Amino acid sequence: MATVGVAALSGCTGDTGNGTTEPEGEEEEEEGEGEEERPEGVSAEEFENGPVPDVYMSATSLGNEQRNPDELSSKSDVGFSEYEEALENDAHQPGTCCANCADYIVDKNGDTFGACVEVEGYIDGADWCVIYEELPEPEVPEGMSEAELATAEVPEEYRTASSQAGEERNPDELQSQEAVSLIESVDAIADGPARPGQSCGNCAEFIPDENGDMWGACAKVEGYIAVEDWCTIWEHVSEEA
Helix, strand or coil: CHHHHHHHHHCCCEECCCCCEECCCHHHHHHHCCCCCCCCCCCHHHHHHCCCCHHHCCCECCCCCECCCCCCECCHHHCCEEHHHHCCCCCCCCCCCHHHECCEECCCCCCCCEEECCECCCECCCEECCCCCECCCCCCCCCCCHHHCCCCCCCHHHHCCECCCCCECCCCCCECCCCCCCEEHHHHHHHCCCCCCCCHHHECCEECCCCCCCCEEECCECCCECCCEECCCCCEHHHCC
């Protein structure tokens, strides 16, 4: 490790021990491999342990839980990892990630990272940990059947509401849920159409629950939408934040 550090700092080529030399800067590139990209100006220590930006300090998660900065676990204590590494963990269930966890707080400042009501530091939607909590399943509204949810007129609060990225919903310009292949994000990630870290909860088009029934809506798609759903027109909230 000391030899690599000296070579990188000096800018010289290094002898590999078999008569060949390595190009300048190669040691530096290898040393940085595997590190998760961080928001500009955020140190590795801050990224891992916080503090997170003020907008997350006592924010509410996808599962409507409030964050308490004084009651958080460290990432090491909860087996925190990126999704690809989580696949090797026996506790991991296919398709589960922070983006469809009840404890996740989605990006609120456009840096692509969110936070967690249970864990310190910056959190990516594609991360995972052993205290993953499934989002509660919304109940079918009274007087309506499950089959009607996909095409039903949403409550008044949603009809011309703005999405969490500020796009106003136009009831006359909506796509059907069938046309955009709407399914639960856990299934979409496990089966392949969606990438880890994607769900309606962190989509720019999503309109969060406005009336306490645990359902939301979409600025682009008709019917009732759950926070843990996903569809093919998913767009990260960061792109519009």
